[in-house]
Amino acid sequence: MSESLGRQQIRTLSEFAGGLMQPDQCSEAEPIRTQFDPADIREPLRWLSKPHGRFFYKKGRPICVAGEMWNIAHPASARFPSPVFSSRWTGRFDGRWAKRVGLGNVEAFVTEAFQVTGSDFGFLTTEVDLKFKNTSPTRHSFEGFDMAKGLPGLYWVNLFSDGLGRWLELSTFPQQLASLRRLAGGGWLLQFCELPDHCRDIDLLQKQRAAIEWLGDDKFFDIRCPEREARVPNWDRAPFRDVESSA
Numbered sequence: 001m002s003e004s005l006g007r008q009q010i011r012t013l014s015e016f017a018g019g020l021m022q023p024d025q026c027s028e029a030e031p032i033r034t035q036f037d038p039a040d041i042r043e044p045l046r047w048l049s050k051p052h053g054r055f056f057y058k059k060g061r062p063i064c065v066a067g068e069m070w071n072i073a074h075p076a077s078a079r080f081p082s083p084v085f086s087s088r089w090t091g092r093f094d095g096r097w098a099k100r101v102g103l104g105n106v107e108a109f110v111t112e113a114f115q116v117t118g119s120d121f122g123f124l125t126t127e128v129d130l131k132f133k134n135t136s137p138t139r140h141s142f143e144g145f146d147m148a149k150g151l152p153g154l155y156w157v158n159l160f161s162d163g164l165g166r167w168l169e170l171s172t173f174p175q176q177l178a179s180l181r182r183l184a185g186g187g188w189l190l191q192f193c194e195l196p197d198h199c200r201d202i203d204l205l206q207k208q209r210a211a212i213e214w215l216g217d218d219k220f221f222d223i224r225c226p227e228r229e230a231r232v233p234n235w236d237r238a239p240f241r242d243v244e245s246s247a
Contacts, residue, residue: 001071001087005117006048007041009069009089010055012116014038016109020101021065023057032056051075060097067091084148085120089113092127095196103196107157114159115185121147121164125155129199133223144221150230151220154208156199158190159183167233168215177211 014022015038023036028047036044036057048055053071073086091110098106107124114122133153134142144152160170165188173180179191190211192204212220218231 001049001053001073003045003049005087006045006053006055006069006071008116009113010041010044010048012113013057013067014041016112017105020105021059021109023059023065024061026055026057028054028056030056032058051078060094062094064094064097065091085146087117088145089117095126110157111159111183111189115183115187118161119159120161121151122159123152123155124157124196126196126199129155129196132200134221136223136226143226144223148232149221150232153220153222154190154192154211156192156196160188160190162186162188164233168219170215173211174214177207177214 014036019038022038025032025034026036026044027034034043044055047053048069048071051071051073052075055069057065057067059065068090070088070090071086072088073082074080091113093106110122110124113119130142133155134144136143144150160168165171170180170188170190173190177192181189183189192208192211193199193201198204216231221230222228
């Protein structure tokens with residue numbers, strides 16, 4: 001990750017909607033105890049921009065916003081090249097706080113973070129939905145988030161780059177399955193319901209299953225067969241950027 005991209009990510013987090021998501025504390029590892037100073041981000045930027053760098057943050061007491069930015073790039077001297085997707089941003093929002101400040105603000109923030117970082121895919125959903133689709137009874141850690149091995153599934157809100165949208169042929173997606181719209185800054189937003197409370201409704205899950213079938217079942221990760229090898233774009237040749245986001 002370049003220093004410029006790291007600065008964009010931290011600034012977006014800090015400045016969105018007049019500081020709505022601005023952290024109180026940050027760190028490059030747990031525990032998170034360093035006071036975050038929006039006027040001086042040199043130290044957080046140093047943590048994040050170095051190879052295998054990390055920037056952890058949290059806001060509120062009790063915590064209402066928390067997350068991590070990961071720089072997965074290898075050092076220039078490393079024996080093996082960096083992975084195709086060398087940056088990842090994850091975030092969590094307290095449900096009651098999100099409803100109080102407006103779910104539209106949370107969606108707008110995730111969308112802006114997606115575009116600022118030049119991401120190919122991002123999503124927003126509930127913790128219950130995320131666990132159901134990405135954890136198996138025999139393993140406790142999340143699976144399915146390696147974009148080089150297939151798309152991580154479909155959720156409440158899904159974001160796709162223009163390049164990924166072309167590969168999936170999103171412009172002809174059947175609107176009866178979900179709301180699809182072009183983003184002003186580039187990319188696509190695919191949304192399956194107005195409120196996250198309905199993420200686990202049977203009819204919505206059926207629509208997501210039908211959408212995956214339409215887009216190409218073999219392009220997506222499926223927790224029912226986690227070792228399955230999915231079909232992916234030629235990331236080296238297609239017009240995709242080397243940033244992954246899952247906010």
